[in-house]
Amino acid sequence: xxxxxxxxxxxxxxxxxxxxxxxxxxxxxxxxxxxxxxxxxxxxxxxxxxxxxxxxxxxxxxxxxxxxxxxxxxxxxxxxxxxxxxxxxxxxxxxxxxxxxxxxxxxxxxxxxxxxxxxxxxxxxxxxxxxxxxxxxxxxxxxxxxxxxxxxxxxxxxxxxxxxxxxxxxxxxxxxxxxxxxxxxxxxxxxxxxxxxxxxxxxxxxxxxxxxxxxxxxxxxxxxxxxxxxxxxxxxxxxxxxxxxxxxxxxxxxxxxxxxxxxxxxxxxxxxxxxxxxxxxxxxxxxxxxxxxxxxxxxxxxxxxxxxxxxxxxxxxxxxxxxxxxxxxxxxxxxxxxxxxxxxxxxxxxxxxxxxxxxxxxxxxxxxxxxxxxxxxxxxxxxxxxxxxxxxxxxxxxxxxxxxxxxxxxxxxxxxxxxxxxxxxxxxxxxxxxxxxxxxxxxxxxxxxxxxxxxxxxxxxxxxxxxxxxxxxxxxxxxxxxxxxxxxxxxxxxxxxxxxxxxxxxxxxxxxxxxxxxxxxxxxxxxxxxxxxxxxxxxxxxxxxxxxxxxxxxxxxxxxxxxxxxxxxxxxxxxxxxxxxxxxxxxxxxxxxxxxxxxxxxxxxxxxxxxxxxxxxxxxxxxxxxxxxxxxxxxxxxxxxxxxxxxxxxxxxxxxxxxxxxxxxxxxxxxxxxxxxxxxxxxxxxxxxxxxxxxxxxxxxxxxxxxxxxxxxxxxxxxxxxxxxxxxxxxxxxxxxxxxxxxxxxxxxxxxxxxxxxxxxxxxxxxxxxxxxxxxxxxxxxx
Amino acid sequence: xxxxxxxxxxxxxxxxxxxxxxxxxxxxxxxxxxxxxxxxxxxxxxxxxxxxxxxxxxxxxxxxxxxxxxxxxxxxxxxxxxxxxxxxxxxxxxxxxxxxxxxxxxxxxxxxxxxxxxxxxxxxxxxxxxxxxxxxxxxxxxxxxxxxxxxxxxxxxxxxxxxxxxxxxxxxxxxxxxxxxxxxxxxxxxxxxxxxx
Numbered sequence: 001x002x003x004x005x006x007x008x009x010x011x012x013x014x015x016x017x018x019x020x021x022x023x024x025x026x027x028x029x030x031x032x033x034x035x036x037x038x039x040x041x042x043x044x045x046x047x048x049x050x051x052x053x054x055x056x057x058x059x060x061x062x063x064x065x066x067x068x069x070x071x072x073x074x075x076x077x078x079x080x081x082x083x084x085x086x087x088x089x090x091x092x093x094x095x096x097x098x099x100x101x102x103x104x105x106x107x108x109x110x111x112x113x114x115x116x117x118x119x120x121x122x123x124x125x126x127x128x129x130x131x132x133x134x135x136x137x138x139x140x141x142x143x144x145x146x147x148x149x150x151x152x153x154x155x156x157x158x159x160x161x162x163x164x165x166x167x168x169x170x171x172x173x174x175x176x177x178x179x180x181x182x183x184x185x186x187x188x189x190x191x192x193x194x195x196x197x198x199x200x201x202x203x204x205x206x207x208x209x210x211x212x213x214x215x216x217x218x219x220x221x222x223x224x225x226x227x228x229x230x231x232x233x234x235x236x237x238x239x240x241x242x243x244x245x246x247x248x249x250x251x252x253x254x255x256x257x258x259x260x261x262x263x264x265x266x267x268x269x270x271x272x273x274x275x276x277x278x279x280x281x282x283x284x285x286x287x288x289x290x291x292x293x294x295x296x297x298x299x300x301x302x303x304x305x306x307x308x309x310x311x312x313x314x315x316x317x318x319x320x321x322x323x324x325x326x327x328x329x330x331x332x333x334x335x336x337x338x339x340x341x342x343x344x345x346x347x348x349x350x351x352x353x354x355x356x357x358x359x360x361x362x363x364x365x366x367x368x369x370x371x372x373x374x375x376x377x378x379x380x381x382x383x384x385x386x387x388x389x390x391x392x393x394x395x396x397x398x399x400x401x402x403x404x405x406x407x408x409x410x411x412x413x414x415x416x417x418x419x420x421x422x423x424x425x426x427x428x429x430x431x432x433x434x435x436x437x438x439x440x441x442x443x444x445x446x447x448x449x450x451x452x453x454x455x456x457x458x459x460x461x462x463x464x465x466x467x468x469x470x471x472x473x474x475x476x477x478x479x480x481x482x483x484x485x486x487x488x489x490x491x492x493x494x495x496x497x498x499x500x501x502x503x504x505x506x507x508x509x510x511x512x513x514x515x516x517x518x519x520x521x522x523x524x525x526x527x528x529x530x531x532x533x534x535x536x537x538x539x540x541x542x543x544x545x546x547x548x549x550x551x552x553x554x555x556x557x558x559x560x561x562x563x564x565x566x567x568x569x570x571x572x573x574x575x576x577x578x579x580x581x582x583x584x585x586x587x588x589x590x591x592x593x594x595x596x597x598x599x600x601x602x603x604x605x606x607x608x609x610x611x612x613x614x615x616x617x618x619x620x621x622x623x624x625x626x627x628x629x630x631x632x633x634x635x636x637x638x639x640x641x642x643x644x645x646x647x648x649x650x651x652x653x654x655x656x657x658x659x660x661x662x663x664x665x666x667x668x669x670x671x672x673x674x675x676x677x678x679x680x681x682x683x684x685x686x687x688x689x690x691x692x693x694x695x696x697x698x699x700x701x702x703x704x705x706x707x708x709x710x711x712x713x714x715x716x717x718x719x720x721x722x723x724x725x726x727x728x729x730x731x732x733x734x735x736x737x738x739x740x741x742x743x744x745x746x747x748x749x750x751x752x753x754x755x756x757x758x759x760x761x762x763x764x765x766x767x768x769x770x771x772x773x774x775x776x777x778x779x780x781x782x783x
Numbered sequence: 784x785x786x787x788x789x790x791x792x793x794x795x796x797x798x799x800x801x802x803x804x805x806x807x808x809x810x811x812x813x814x815x816x817x818x819x820x821x822x823x824x825x826x827x828x829x830x831x832x833x834x835x836x837x838x839x840x841x842x843x844x845x846x847x848x849x850x851x852x853x854x855x856x857x858x859x860x861x862x863x864x865x866x867x868x869x870x871x872x873x874x875x876x877x878x879x880x881x882x883x884x885x886x887x888x889x890x891x892x893x894x895x896x897x898x899x900x901x902x903x904x905x906x907x908x909x910x911x912x913x914x915x916x917x918x919x920x921x922x923x924x925x926x927x928x929x930x931x932x933x934x935x936x937x938x939x940x941x942x943x944x945x946x947x948x949x950x951x952x953x954x955x956x957x958x959x960x961x962x963x964x965x966x967x968x969x970x971x972x973x974x975x976x977x978x979x980x
Contacts, residue, residue, distance in 0.1 A: 029855040102953065106882075112963075171791065176957035178886075375889050633811075634821075634900055637896045637900065641897055673963065677903065
């Protein structure tokens with residue numbers, strides 16, 4: 001019987017700890033347990049056998065650290081490990097699970113391992129395991145959902161074996177990377193693993209309280225493999241008080257909660273497993289129920305489509321937004337990131353991401369923007385593209401279970417989008433249009449929705465993972481359009497389908513569109529709308545949202561409404577602001593005031609006057625007092641950022657009035673360095689002084705810098721390195737570029753550099769701080 | 784494996800943030816009004832983003848001339864040997880504020896460099912304060928040496944890898960090393976505390 005059929009029948013038992021057993025057999029601290037597969041095969045086999053004899057069904061191979069990023073001979077280790085485990089099998093229903101542990105590296109953007117490299121590393125392990133004939137794959141002890149996703153994809157794309165996955169919780173019920181249980185379950189079920197659960201870190205008693213949540217949200221078998229207990233320190237001594245008896249009692253309780261697959265992790269022994277299997281002998285497990293939640297997730301939290309309407313921020317979409325279009329053309333990812341943060345702060349629950357512009361590579365841009373947003377914003381994303389290749393790449397690297405916008409009733413759309421939704425896991429928005437366009441009646445739209453839901457089912461996608469958007473046409477061109485949409489919502493809700501709507505289209509061509517949008521939103525809410533794509537900056541829309549929740553009893557004690565209302569009381573510019581000058585606001589770093597004052601000033605003064613009479617003199621004062629050691633870097637930066645706010649206001653009023661660019665400069669943090677605050681500081685100050693900074697980011701390879709020089713012909717480059725270990729990358733970059741372009745100049749900086757060191761690696765200038773970089777740039781451009 | 788102990792702290796704001804020390808990190812002599820506003824905001828952000836957690840193990844060591852033998856690693860370092868002279872036991876620990884701090888920093892890094900810089904300094908003070916807290920838990924009744932970290936003096940940073948492996952810090956705390964030997968989460972510390980008998 002294969003393992004999955006066996007799981008359907010009843011409890012299945014994993015083995016217990018390997019490390020503890022190896023230590024008992026003489027493994028020394030610091031020695032590689034994996035090497036023992038080759039050097040001590042009999043011991044490994046005997047450990048597996050002792051677990052089988054204790055009643056375990058699954059032997060976990062001794063390959064936890066067998067990863068190409070940790071050891072060189074992965075194939076050899078994995079082959080012998082599987083052989084050793086197979087030798088221990090002596091009867092039916094004993095299986096060998098290829099054990100895959102974490103790489104030990106953190107993935108980008110916060111770490112330095114790329115998603116692709118993690119995937120490749122795991123693929124190598126999977127291929128080695130499959131060729132030796134393991135029965136299933138267990139991916140375990142995972143802290144990071146992103147790494148887990150790479151491992152699951154590697155397992156599924158390189159084998160047809162059952163895949164089990166377990167992650168590690170801390171005592172607050174989250175992974176150390178901050179991912180909660182609901183988000184993990186959404187991700188793993190979306191990816192199509194066969195069983196999921198938790199292992200390690202906590203003892204059975206501590207893990208017990210998180211099991212009900214796992215069961216509540218999972219539609220597949222739940223695995224619980226706890227440690228023997230929690231080690232603790234009493235009076236300076238290490239204690240470890242859990243016994244096999246206590247362990248088996250607690251795990252049996254976990255089984256009663258509905259967990260189906262049970263075993264042990266660190267510190268557990270054959271005795272633990274024996275008592276556990278004995279205690280559940282003759283007990284029948286709870287049945288595994290299918291759940292009907294519609295849920296998407298980010299790397300940390302899940303977003304449910306239930307009684308509260310989900311607000312999906314629409315602002316990262318270039319349609320009709322010239323600034324965003326410009327940012328996309330200039331590869332200014334920071335603009336999109338700021339839009340994301342702004343919408344999150346305004347109360348959006350999710351963000352739509354659409355970067356489709358004819359002149360850019362959408363696939364590449366979509367991937368880069370999603371990565372950047374996910375570095376700093378916890379909201380789940382709605383991937384919005386009509387390009388199937390871009391959708392494929394974006395869903396692959398997305399950290400979580402995304403919402404996909406969209407599929408429609410056309411054959412081509414169904415055949416290209418639905419397989420991706422099945423493969424990577426996701427919820428998909430289904431638009432009610434097909435080859436014949438958008439039907440005029442609600443009934444016909446519902447027919448298309450039904451058809452898409454049927455087709456999704458054929459692809460193995462549940463009805464709960466399809467949200468229908470019945471479309472709303474413009475009321476100014478068809479007075480009946482809104483009522484058809486509302487009727488469609490009603491019919492769809494009767495069918496038990498979740499409904500979403502892009503609201504803004506209804507008011508196209510009308511003045512004060514917000515008024516129309518918000519009232520239409522209110523009507524749609526009455527019909528049971530589940531999600532809306534909207535502008536979170538629209539106060540009218542947010543008023544409806546908060547008031548609706550309060551009125552419908554889904555805002556406990558009206559708390560959210562009260563908070564919203566108290567944050568949005570209309571305030572007038574305070575008298576104090578009138579009294580301070582722009583110059584003083586910049587010197588003192590008062591951003592909000594600087595913006596307000598500049599807004600007033602542009603009414604009476606020419607833009608260039610403001611720059612020359614207020615902003616530049618203020619910057620000069622701050623710059624001079626910084627150089628004299630009167631003010632310090634944080635104040636200099638605050639002033640620079642305040643000046644930027646004032647500049648932005650002025651710029652909006654210049655509109656094509658000549659070029660103020662004083663010169664182009666490339667800035668980059670070198671290969672190997674994943675922190676870039678130093679570079680960013682220099683960037684802000686250089687921009688303040690009128691330079692056009694081309695920011696290539698952090699961890700930038702020498703080749704990438706050379707390519708950029710070739711593309712743009714820029715002659716001044718600033719490099720930053722933070723660690724002594726990355727200064728060689730800096731040297732390599734300088735030599736590479738200078739070998740082809742003798743006239744390119746380098747200014748370098750960073751905590752570990754000195755003027756001597758800078759000279760030694762071939763730099764033209766050592767900038768001890770940002771002002772020094774400005775001085776060198778002025779010298780370079782002859783200003 | 785069973786002798787690894789974990790310390791975690793729920794109420795992060797019981798850890799003290801040393802304003803003077805933050806000013807020193809920032810290189811400023813005083814917090815003027817607008818800087819003080821930013822400092823206060825960063826203090827609450829740092830408390831909120833932190834999930835302090837540490838692991839430690841106690842082990843026997845032997846010190847001979849300029850070499851310290853920890854069993855799982857041998858370190859050639861004059862400075863470390865001096866620090867551990869006459870010690871035959873040591874605690875070795877890793878502590879971190881968690882990846883939430885990195886995320887909060889990266890977010891500020893894209894909005895305001897000034898605030899990112901202040902936040903980073905505040906978080907540095909916080910992780911030091913957490914190390915002091917862990918330290919206090921360990922050295923009850925013992926004659927302990929000041930803590931010493933890889934990267935101090937001639938104690939090579941390369942040993943960070945062995946230390947983190949020995950403590951299973953990736954699994955237990957989520958601390959990973961980059962190829963250039965930098966710890967992520969960035970506000971992480973490893974250290975050795977010698978104990979004199």
